[in-house]
Structures are given as structure tokens and as C-alpha cells.
Amino acid sequence: xxxxxxxxxSYYRTAILVGGLLLLWIIExxxxxxxxxxxxxxxxxxxxxxxxxxxxxxxxxxxxxVKASLWTSSTxxxxxxxxxxxxxxxxxxxxxxxxxxxxxxxxxxxxxxxWMWQFHKIxxxxxxxxATTALRHHPVESIFRVAALFVAIxxxxxxxxxxMFYQTLSAFMSQFNHANIRLPKVxxxxxxxxxxxxxxxxxxxxxxxxxxxSNYANIFSIWxxxxxTFKAVPDTTSIRYGLDEYTDNRYQEVGPLLKVPWEHPVxxxxxxxxxxxxx
Numbered sequence: 001x002x003x004x005x006x007x008x009x010s011y012y013r014t015a016i017l018v019g020g021l022l023l024l025w026i027i028e029x030x031x032x033x034x035x036x037x038x039x040x041x042x043x044x045x046x047x048x049x050x051x052x053x054x055x056x057x058x059x060x061x062x063x064x065x066v067k068a069s070l071w072t073s074s075t076x077x078x079x080x081x082x083x084x085x086x087x088x089x090x091x092x093x094x095x096x097x098x099x100x101x102x103x104x105x106x107x108x109x110x111x112x113x114x115w116m117w118q119f120h121k122i123x124x125x126x127x128x129x130x131a132t133t134a135l136r137h138h139p140v141e142s143i144f145r146v147a148a149l150f151v152a153i154x155x156x157x158x159x160x161x162x163x164m165f166y167q168t169l170s171a172f173m174s175q176f177n178h179a180n181i182r183l184p185k186v187x188x189x190x191x192x193x194x195x196x197x198x199x200x201x202x203x204x205x206x207x208x209x210x211x212x213x214s215n216y217a218n219i220f221s222i223w224x225x226x227x228x229t230f231k232a233v234p235d236t237t238s239i240r241y242g243l244d245e246y247t248d249n250r251y252q253e254v255g256p257l258l259k260v261p262w263e264h265p266v267x268x269x270x271x272x273x274x275x276x277x278x279x
Contacts, residue, residue, distance in 0.1 A: 047132035078157015106148035
């Protein structure tokens with residue numbers, strides 16, 4: 001496995017990403033959690049545009065990740081190297097720490113820091129969550145995530161092959177936990193004790209803020225349970241996705257979504273104020 005991920009070509013990782021997406025799309029068609037109200041292919045087209053921008057940003061910043069991982073392995077810098085762990089334990093802890101710092105914590109911060117939320121919220125504006133939603137991120141948000149991953153690699157001491165293994169696993173898990181699939185509730189509940197299951201993550205995309213501000217993890221659900229951000233909803237089919245101030249259909253199109261961080265949405269309160277001022 002070490003040799004494979006040390007030398008994995010970029011087209012292999014792309015094939016895994018696309019293959020996972022196609023597999024989940026097929027499963028979504030067989031056992032959907034909900035049926036699309038609008039055109040599924042138009043929805044996918046919007047989300048795939050942001051998938052491409054994410055890939056462009058990640059490729060442009062790849063040299064930082066590569067340099068960081070090669071430097072830590074050559075100098076044995078980082079907490080996990082200093083502990084002199086066997087390879088198997090180093091690998092497990094590296095995956096956990098990359099998931100904690102590079103996914104959970106940066107995700108949590110984006111919900112708590114108002115200026116970062118402006119970019120992250122286009123991910124939450126999606127009103128029909130499926131596997132294509134996984135990489136629906138504003139290009140600026142992709143930079144936040146690369147920076148968090150860089151910090152995790154340097155502080156923990158993660159060699160290149162482990163980073164490639166993590167990123168491959170992370171991409172597939174993100175698609176899986178966003179997928180519009182209906183698993184037996186017992187199975188979904190069992191999975192959610194170890195990894196982020198589809199129903200667990202659907203709660204995070206609820207329009208209801210106390211639910212939106214929960215279930216931040218990407219791979220390992222332990223972080224939400226450990227830090228008190230886990231929330232379960234008995235019936236996820238009752239969840240309404242999206243954000244209340246972005247219900248206009250134009251917010252499901254690429255152009256308006258790119259402009260979202262710099263605009264002030266018209267809320268119901270604004271509409272009432274506007275009516276009052278005109279009286």
C-alpha cells in the first residue's frame with residue numbers, strides 16, 4: 001500500500017473520484033432517500049462545475065502539500081514522528097489527525113467565523129443533497145481546506161503516501177455521506193458510530209440552524225461525538241435542505257452562487273421593512 005500511494009498517478013485518483021461518483025449515482029437511482037423535485041442533471045451540472053474549480057485549486061496548491069509531506073518525512077518533523085510509532089499506528093493516527101484538523105476543525109471554524117461562512121454557505125444553499133453536493137465548494141473555501149491540511153501535515157508529521165491515501169479516502173467518504181441513498185436505519189445507525197453515514201450528514205444540511213451547526217465530520221464520526229456536536233434526527237426524510245434566505249431558484253445556478261459571498265440576501269424581514277418604508 002505504501003508503494004502504491006507513494007507513486008499513485010493523478011489519473012488514478014481522478015478515476016477513483018469519478019468511479020465512486022458514478023457508482024453512488026447508480027445506487028441513488030435504485031434506493032433514493034428522496035426524489036428530485038427539479039432536473040437532476042441540471043443540478044449535477046452546477047455541482048460538477050464547482051467540482052472542477054475544487055480540482056483546479058487543489059492542483060494549483062498541490063506543491064505546498066507535496067513539499068510539506070516530503071519535508072516532514074525527510075526530517076522526521078511532527079508529533080507522530082517524535083512518538084516513534086510503528087508504521088501501522090502512525091498510519092491510523094495520521095488518518096485521524098488529518099480528518100480532525102483538515103476536515104472537522106476547519107469545517108467547524110467556517111460555521112463559526114462569519115467571514116468564512118460567507119464562502120462556505122454555497123455548499124449549504126443546495127436544496128437537493130446528493131453525491132454531487134460533496135465537492136460543491138466556493139473556490140476560496142478550497143483554499144481554506146488546503147491550508148488546514150497543510151497545518152495538519154506539518155504539525156503531525158505525515159509522509160506523502162499517507163496524505164494521498166487520506167485524500168483518496170476523504171473524497172470517496174464525502175461523496176458517500178452526501179449520497180441520496182436510503183440505507184436500512186439500523187445499518188445507518190451502526191455505521192454512524194464509526195464513520196459519517198448518509199443520514200448522519202443529511203442532518204448537517206438541514207435549513208434549521210441548530211441542525212446545520214452539527215455533524216461536521218467527514219470520515220470519522222468520533223469527532224462530533226467527542227466534541228458534543230453530534231445530533232441525530234429520527235426521520236431524515238422530514239429534513240428540508242438549504243438556507244431560508246437563499247430559496248430563489250437562481251441560487252442553484254453557477255453565476256449567482258459565485259457572487260453569494262459578496263451580496264446581502266433579501267430576507268423576509270427585509271421584505272417587511274421594504275413594504276413598511278413604502279407605506
